[in-house]
Amino acid sequence: MNLANLHLLLPEIFVLSMACVILLVDAYWRKCLHGIAYQLSQATLVGALLFTAFISVKEPVIALSGTFVWDSMAKVLKLFIYVITFTVFLYSRQYLIDRNLFKGEFFVLGLFAMAGMMVMVSAHHFLTLYLGLELLSLSLYAMVAMHRDSAQASEAAMKYFVLGALASGMLLYGMSIIYGLTGSLDLTTIAGVIAENKIEPMLLKFGLVFILIGLAFKLGAVPFHMWLPDVYQGAPTAVTLFISSAPKLAAFAMLMRLLVEGLGSLNVDWQGMLLFLSVLSMALGNIVAIAQTNVKRMLAYSTISHVGFLLLGMLTAKEAGYAAAMFYTMVYTLMSLGAFGLLLLLSHAGFEAENLNDFKGLNRRQPWYALIMMIVVLSMAGVPPMLGFWAKWSVLSQVVAGGFMWLAVLAVLFSVIGAFYYLRIIKLMYFDAPTDNAPVLKPSADIHWALTLNGMVILVLGVLPESLMTVCRVALS
């Protein structure tokens, strides 16, 4: 057994062991130590962050018989995933307490899901990629269904589960075709065998199509997006927040590992397919979002359009393009975190803030949060000083550099259409009279400061975007 580089797995091992510990502690002491699961989970995330940060390896290392890889992309994405998950747990706390969902299982499943993301991020093997994806998805299905008495949540979980299983089946089928052709599950070996050009390209394309369909399902790219709005709307907002943030980073990593590292020499084929997915996603996401009155559903369609943008960066098939896509994904998770975090904050016991009208006159009632929401929304729309602008800018400049001028024009056009529904939220917040006359609520200090920080990061990094951009570029070089 080759356990030479086992220390590289320390973060994964730590998170998984802690999840088991939390499970036990919560089972025996949930009565006397209230909220112990939450505190331990946050401690676990901090611990994992330290473990990951202190592992410094210059060159990419492939360990455990080729199933695991440690490179700078894995490190950066893992660190980012910890931070995002930490914030998700923090934002969700009050919401979960109000809805009697503040249980150990939520955090344990969350940690397992995060472990799945970590596995995906540093997978170097079809098997580990698939298992990581399943670990993530399975935990998410359960988290969506967690609110057992809500028929909407159960329906959402059911749809998510059935379509997710279908997508996994597609992915697995594509993987098995590629495995049959190349005789290996190891990404490097696969890339090597394909580069030899001895395999009938038609068959490779056949496998690639299935893999891509599976990926598109998981990402929620049109035309495989059907589950996304229903799940976003049906799931408890805390879970929606989780689904819409960290897993996107893992999905990006999966795209990188599968398409670039494994099937990189088929780039001509997947470029065309991604182009198709990307244009459709941007068009449908931005146009349908206009018709929504439910904020969660609207944000779901906005996610679809953002996925389109992410794919734009990928389809340039150049390192700079990948870096732009990674940058875009990170920025997207930050914005999503802010938007859903505010929705969580505005909801309270017995009340779900999920309709557009709930934002009416927010400025008069809670000006500070209205300001943060404005920053987030402007960033999503891609208005210049915000971080979202730079994300769109970096992707578009790569697209133009790749020679897809018309595509860039199309993307800008759809963004302009999209700006309408983002700006509508600002109008509702600042220019309409409030309908809700409930007393203004005071969130606990940690949530208040976290949200403030979230908004400030979007604003400050928007002024100085170069630091995050450099991180992405270094991570991928």
Next chain:
Amino acid sequence: MFLESVLIFAKIIAVVAPLMIAVAYYTYAERKLIGYVQIRIGPNRVGPRGWLQPIADALKLMFKEIILPTKANRYLFIIAPMLSIAPALAAWAVIPFADGWVVADINAGLLYLLAMTSLGVYGVIIAGWASNSKYALLGALRSAAQIVAYEIAMGFALVGVLMAAGSLNLSAIVHAQATGYGFLGWYWVPLFPLFLIYFISGVAETNRAPFDVAEGESEIVAGFHVEYSGMLFAVFFLAEYANMILIAALTTLMFMGGWLSPFQGTGLEAYFAWMPQIFWFFAKMTLFLLLFLWFRATFPRYRYDQIMRLGWKVFIPLTIVWLVVLGVMILTHLSPWFASTAG
């Protein structure tokens, strides 16, 4: 090719025919033994001392009418008893009665046994469902849950055996127990908890007292076979007893040294060398078969939730703990059992 097939067929007959006779006289032994435990005489009318009683019972069942309940699923109703006896008989293919006396000496024998014994539950479930009777369905559900629960404990106990022997072949497992310390060298000593759990799970798996809630005549009449009569009922009966004999044989093979003499490797071995190997095998089997009957005569029936608790919360954790202990024993090459086990 042809000769080979005939030989295989003859072997199968040589195993199954005595097995059927054994089942018949096992029922006789059961009635007699329980009779003595309860200070009665037991059957004594048919033939000398009642020796022909099982034959008479068999004849009676053969000539009884088979009643199909209305709205029962005819096809499944008839196929259910066959599904229950087929695995019970098929499992005997890999049982070595003595060194080399085995129908099929396959490498994955232990796995094959696990697979076959796990199929027996279908007969029970289908019978319960196809009868279109509430008692039958209740019995089937109870039995299915019970069998699934105890199968896991049983499987873990078998994992212990295969760790100890390093092989899935039953003959190899018996050979591995020939350590030269007589009956103390067999696996029942180092694997004592697993041995107990395996046998008790075996009792539960065959739905025998005190775990016979699937039949539970005082609660759900007779459970899954309440609607069966005549030959179909007889087949269920055969399957149950064939399974009991199988469990006894397996316990013997895996924990009690199979056909090995209890004095193997000691000074007494030479004095008993004239005993055929198969004698020891049958002697040990008989011991376990009598235990089955003794349990039935002694213990009151478990409550259903108690059975489940015992299976899931006691046996499974215990087996897992003992697997760890066993791992340590193997790695330290604990003499005499694991002196030569690779680890």
Next chain:
Amino acid sequence: MVQFIFYLFATVLIFAAVRVITVKNPVHAALHLVLAFFSMAAIWLLLEAEFLAIALVLVYVGAVMVLFLFVVMMLDINVATVSEGFTRYLSSGFLVGLLILLEMVAVVGSHHFGLKAMPAPTPMAADAVVNTVLLGNVLYTEYVYPFELAAIILLVAMVAAIALVMRPKRWSKYVKPEDQVVVKAQDRLTMVKMTAEKES
């Protein structure tokens, strides 16, 4: 001989698989699925993958399908409503299925995956190495990481199942027998002193 056995089991397999989706009664469908698994295991045995074959029987037939049947029997599934859409969607479903089949045959037909392109591997010597030992060795060395991940996934499934269905005993009138045994008369009956009252 081997070919005959293969075609026998393959026919049974296809028959059973088709019946799983065409049969009306869900219990029958589940039983046909059992038959399909069983025939599949037999075919794997022909490929000398005895461990996989027996594991299939043990896990799927012996455990998974038993629980499946268990649930299907308990649910009172209305056959009429379930099969309502069947004929309605049959024509379009059949068309789409046929189209996909044709496309797939065109791409992955026998000219790429036939015996010529992928010759049958030479079988290993009969008792060279035991299948189970080989698998075990690879599973715990080369594939230890995916193996452990699979274990974690099962744990998650367990946690999720318990989190989703376990409810506190709200309605059960469970009484502990040991409490009943130690109960004393004064626990049940309290003598209260009070002044006599006259009805007005």
